[in-house]
Amino acid sequence: MVKKRKHSETNAVEPANKDDNSTEERPKRTLLGWKDKPEVKDTDTPGVFRNKEKVLVTCSRRINFRYRHLMLNVVSLLPHCKKDNKVESKSSKGATLNELVELKSCSSCLFFECRKHKDLYLWMAKCPNGPSVKFLVNAVHTMEELKLTGNHLKGSRPLLTFSSNFDKDAHWKLIKELIVQIFGTPKEHRKCKPYHDHVFAFSIVDDHIWFRNYQITVPHNESDKVARGGLDKMTLVEVGPRFCLNPIKIFGGSFGGPTLYENPFYVSPNQIRALEKKQKAGKYAKKVKAKTRRNMHELTNALEPDEFADMWKE
Amino acid sequence: MGISKKDAALFDEDGFEDEDVNDLNEEISESESESESEDEEDVKLAEPSDKAIYNREGLEEKLQDVSWPENVGWIHKLTIDIDQEQEVDVNDDLKREASFYTQALEGTRQAFEKLQSMGLPFLRPPDYYAEMVKTDAHMEKVKRRLLAEQKEMQEAEERKKARESKKLAKEIQAQKMKERAKQKKEEIESVKKWRKQRQQSGFAGDVNDGELDLAFKDGKSFERSNKKRPGVAPGDRSGGKVRQSGGKGKKKKGKDFRDSKFGFGGRKGMKKQNTADTTNDLRAFNKGSNVAGNKKRKRIAIG
Numbered sequence: 001m002v003k004k005r006k007h008s009e010t011n012a013v014e015p016a017n018k019d020d021n022s023t024e025e026r027p028k029r030t031l032l033g034w035k036d037k038p039e040v041k042d043t044d045t046p047g048v049f050r051n052k053e054k055v056l057v058t059c060s061r062r063i064n065f066r067y068r069h070l071m072l073n074v075v076s077l078l079p080h081c082k083k084d085n086k087v088e089s090k091s092s093k094g095a096t097l098n099e100l101v102e103l104k105s106c107s108s109c110l111f112f113e114c115r116k117h118k119d120l121y122l123w124m125a126k127c128p129n130g131p132s133v134k135f136l137v138n139a140v141h142t143m144e145e146l147k148l149t150g151n152h153l154k155g156s157r158p159l160l161t162f163s164s165n166f167d168k169d170a171h172w173k174l175i176k177e178l179i180v181q182i183f184g185t186p187k188e189h190r191k192c193k194p195y196h197d198h199v200f201a202f203s204i205v206d207d208h209i210w211f212r213n214y215q216i217t218v219p220h221n222e223s224d225k226v227a228r229g230g231l232d233k234m235t236l237v238e239v240g241p242r243f244c245l246n247p248i249k250i251f252g253g254s255f256g257g258p259t260l261y262e263n264p265f266y267v268s269p270n271q272i273r274a275l276e277k278k279q280k281a282g283k284y285a286k287k288v289k290a291k292t293r294r295n296m297h298e299l300t301n302a303l304e305p306d307e308f309a310d311m312w313k314e
Numbered sequence: 315m316g317i318s319k320k321d322a323a324l325f326d327e328d329g330f331e332d333e334d335v336n337d338l339n340e341e342i343s344e345s346e347s348e349s350e351s352e353d354e355e356d357v358k359l360a361e362p363s364d365k366a367i368y369n370r371e372g373l374e375e376k377l378q379d380v381s382w383p384e385n386v387g388w389i390h391k392l393t394i395d396i397d398q399e400q401e402v403d404v405n406d407d408l409k410r411e412a413s414f415y416t417q418a419l420e421g422t423r424q425a426f427e428k429l430q431s432m433g434l435p436f437l438r439p440p441d442y443y444a445e446m447v448k449t450d451a452h453m454e455k456v457k458r459r460l461l462a463e464q465k466e467m468q469e470a471e472e473r474k475k476a477r478e479s480k481k482l483a484k485e486i487q488a489q490k491m492k493e494r495a496k497q498k499k500e501e502i503e504s505v506k507k508w509r510k511q512r513q514q515s516g517f518a519g520d521v522n523d524g525e526l527d528l529a530f531k532d533g534k535s536f537e538r539s540n541k542k543r544p545g546v547a548p549g550d551r552s553g554g555k556v557r558q559s560g561g562k563g564k565k566k567k568g569k570d571f572r573d574s575k576f577g578f579g580g581r582k583g584m585k586k587q588n589t590a591d592t593t594n595d596l597r598a599f600n601k602g603s604n605v606a607g608n609k610k611r612k613r614i615a616i617g
Contacts (some may be wrong), residue, residue: 049386076447131376143448146459153438154445157392161421164397170373177381180393187390195438196392196429201418206404212414216422218437231426236418239447252372260372264362 051186055081056101056127059112060089067120069142071112073241076143077213078183079155079191082106089113094255101127101254108182109254112137119269122245123255124178130253131260133175135245136269138208143240150215150237152198157185158213159196163203171250171261172204179209198239207265209245214238388428394421 055078059071063086075083082104087097101109111123120140125132141148160183166176179202185192201212214236250261382390396417402410429436446453 049383049390051382051390126380129379131380144452146456149456149460151446151448151453154447156438159422159425160391160393161418162393162395163417164395167395170370170377171368174373174377174380177377180391181380181382184390184392193444194435195442196425196436197438199418199422199425201414201421203398203414203417205402205410205413208404210410210414212418214415214418214422231423234419234422234426236415236422250373252376258369258372259367260369260376262366262368264364264366265359267359 050188051184053080053108053181053184053186054104054106055182056084056104056106056109057081057112058084058087058097058100058109060114061086062117063112063114064117064120066140066142067112067114067137069144070120070137070140070241070243073143074110076154077158078185080186080189081110087111089115097125097255098127101125108178110182111255116270121248124175124182125254126178126181127254130251130257131174131178132251132254132256133178134248134251135209136248136266137243137245139242139244141240141242145240148238148240148242150198150239152215152239153193153195155185155191156193156195156197157187158183159199160184161199161201163205165204166202171247174250175209175247176202199236207246207263209247211241211243211245212238213240213242389432389434392425394424396420 057071057075057078059068063071071083075081084100084104087100097109097111106127108127109123109125111125113121113123115121120137122135122137123132124135160180162176162179166172183200197216199214199216201210201214203210203212215238216234217237218231218234246263246266247261248263248266249259252258252260398413398417402413404410426436448456
């Protein structure tokens with residue numbers, strides 16, 4: 001029994017695998033190859049949904065190494081993405097980015113924008129006509145860190161888990177939809193692998209979106225199938241990266257357009273730093289002020305001459 | 315709403331922020347005293363600024379525009395929503411991570427059940443090798459670090475144990491010494507007592523065995539240690555070492571060994587006495603000599 005099952009599964013798996021390889025090697029063979037395929041499918045079952053998401057991942061110039069590594073990690077997690085050169089972020093960024101996305105025939109974009117070598121902003125945009133979300137990225141840990149001991153197949157489709165408070169409000173719903181479309185790997189993408197061995201966790205805590213990526217480890221027995229009780233013994237090992245997204249604004253268009261949402265609690269890191277500096281700068285002035293005040297106080301309420309001062313002098 | 319006003323300010327956001335800095339500072343400085351120690355990550359406005367835009371209709375409209383058709387199969391999305399049981403404190407790292415973990419685990423369970431009911435393969439068979447997200451070199455590094463950590467922990471534990479056992483041994487030793495001193499004292503006492511008694515009775519019962527027995531009841535003090543070691547001559551202090559390593563060529567001889575062999579006190583003559591073991595030891599009679607004897611005999615016979 002056991003053997004039979006194994007055979008059947010491997011057989012079922014292999015053809016899909018082969019398909020993957022062949023398409024990967026010869027993507028341009030349009031006469032019989034993949035270009036025909038979707039059309040055939042469309043005619044077969046009209047109105048069938050096919051996810052053709054393509055994500056452009058890029059970053060601004062003068063990005064920090066840590067943030068660059070984060071970007072590369074994201075690239076390795078998304079088999080359906082295209083990485084592009086750094087983009088000059090200062091002027092007319094939106095227009096150039098839109099152009100670039102169109103040029104690469106992508107449908108969405110992740111843009112890592114680094115300012116002052118310190119602050120990382122992440123733009124998540126659907127491309128031809130919006131919306132786009134701008135996040136501040138905090139608490140970044142890359143996959144290279146040795147604490148994160150998990151590992152998983154490159155290109156296997158992730159399971160996306162969301163905490164239930166994503167359905168609480170309109171802007172969270174919109175962000176969730178964007179995340180599903182951008183971070184979910186399309187089902188029959190040529191680079192994706194047929195198994196599921198990692199899971200993304202998106203969770204809203206304290207109005208920030210926290211991202212975690214875990215490897216799924218299930219104890220295998222000989223038959224390669226999960227024992228029915230195997231799911232209970234399932235454990236997760238963190239793979240990384242980790243980051244925390246603080247939504248700043250949601251725009252109607254891609255990289256621009258009317259503002260639909262603005263985070264009312266947001267303080268930009270620039271302001272925080274300025275404030276800190278100001279507090280530090282005030283130290284000396286405060287000291288001088290305190291001194292003069294003390295002097296004034298002493299002058300106004302002078303001590304009465306002590307009548308017993310020379311009592312023991314003799 | 316103020317959409318049209320903000321339109322222009324999207325791309326020169328630095329300027330836009332500068333405008334707001336002044337009134338923001340006022341707001342923050344009010345709560346300055348509390349928020350001094352706050353971490354960079356956690357800084358927030360105390361209360362929501364009233365100028366913030368929230369265009370609910372716009373958001374919903376966009377959501378409609380963007381989202382996939384309603385009847386898309388779950389297999390395309392692979393999304394699972396998990397209820398968070400209670401509010402998680404952000405600053406408590408352990409609890410926060412645990413909540414993420416449970417969310418992911420719960421989600422995976424549900425997803426796997428769905429996949430299983432669809433009859434799709436979802437677990438990687440152990441003989442399916444493909445490119446991984448992290449390279450083997452990197453995983454090797456991870457492994458090495460884990461091992462090093464484990465080793466360090468073990469070593470620390472061992473050190474701790476050794477320290478404790480040393481302490482314990484010291485205590486035991488002290489106790490032993492005390493006991494020995496006590497025993498000695500008691501023995502002396504008993505002898506004195508016996509002598510006194512004898513004096514009192516005027517040396518009357520010279521052969522008063524009963525009294526004597528009281529003093530040395532078990533005869534312990536006269537008996538030598540009752541550990542009888544096999545193969546060790548009565549006078550040998552080395553504990554049979556001489557005999558064991560006598561024939562084994564040149565070994566480096568330690569000080570204690572040489573003392574035991576050449577004497578540092580103790581009786582010498584007893585070393586040469588036979589014991590039951592040595593008499594039964596027939597190694598000295600080897601067969602080779604027997605053969606030689608036979609030859610001789612033969613030769614004699616011939617001659």
